[in-house]
Amino acid sequence: MNKTRLIIPAIVVLAFLGLSSVFIVDEREKALVLQFGQIRAIKEEPGLGFKIPLIQEVVKYDDRILSLDTPEIEVTPADDRRLIVDAFALYRIDDVRQFRQAVGVGGLRTAEDRLSGILNAKVREVLGSEDVTSNTILSEARAVLMERIRDAAREQAAALGLRIVDVRLKQTFLPEQNLAATFARMRAEREREAADEVARGEEAAQRVRAQADRSVVEITSKAQRDAEIIRGEADAERNRIFAEAYGKDREFFEFYRSLTAYARALKGENSTLVITPDSAFFNYLESPEGGGADRPAPAVAE
Structure with missing residues (x-):
C-alpha cells in the first residue's frame, strides 16, 4: 500500500x-x-x-507577413507645398534571434513602435528630398517613391530582425489650412489655360474668316469679270443682229423699233403721255401706210 x-x-x-x-x-x-x-x-x-x-x-x-499602419505625418516636398501622408508597411520577423535580442520581452508591440519611427523618418527623408515635388508624389511616380522608402528602411529594420516586404502610401492630401490657397491656385491655372485655348481659337477663327473673305472677293471678282465678258459678248451679238436686220429691211426695222418704244413707254403704271399731235413718236400710228424710209424712227432707250 x-x-x-x-x-x-x-x-x-x-x-x-x-x-x-x-x-x-x-x-x-x-x-x-x-x-x-x-x-x-x-x-x-x-x-x-x-x-x-x-x-x-x-x-x-x-511567422506570417504582418501589417503596420503608421500615424499620419506631414512632409514638405521640394516645392514647399506641405502634404499629409498616411502610410502602412508589410513586414515579417526574418531573424528571430536578432528580433529577441533587439526587443527583449517587449515583443511585437515594442518592435512595431520602433519600426513605425523608422518608417516615418524614411518617409520624410525620401518625400522631402530635392528631386521630389508634390506633383511627383501625386502622380504615377509615387510607386518609385514607395520603393525608395522601403529600401531605405530595410537596413534599419534588419537590425530589429525584421524584413520589410512592402511600403505603401494609403492617402496623400493637403492640410486643411492649405486647401483654399491650393484650390485658388488650381482655379487660376485652369482659367489661364482656358484663356490660352480661347485665344488660340480666336486666332484660328480669324484665319478662317480672312481666308473666307478672300475667297469671297476672288469668287465675286471672277464672277463679275465673267459676267462683263458675257454681257459684252451679248451686246455685240445684239448689235450684230440689229445691224443685220437694218441692212435687210430698213423700213421693217424702223417699224419694229417704234413698237418697242411704244411698249417701253406705256408699260406698268406709266400709261399716259403728254406730247404734241404732230410728234414723230406716233408717225407709224397715224399713217396707214406705215410711214416712209425718210421718216426718222423714235429713239429707244436701251
Missing part, C-alpha cells in the same frame, strides 16, 4: 515532466527555447520540439 502511494505521485510527476518537455510549433510560428533568459535553441520548422522542464521556456513569434 505504501509503495502504491509513492508510485502514483511519481507517475504523475514523470508525466508532467514529460509533457512539459514537449512543445509544438505551428507552421505559422517560430519558437525560441530560453534558459534563464538566454537563447538555447531556435525552432523555425513546424513540428514537435523538446526542452528541459522547469528550466527552459518556449517563446513563440508569428
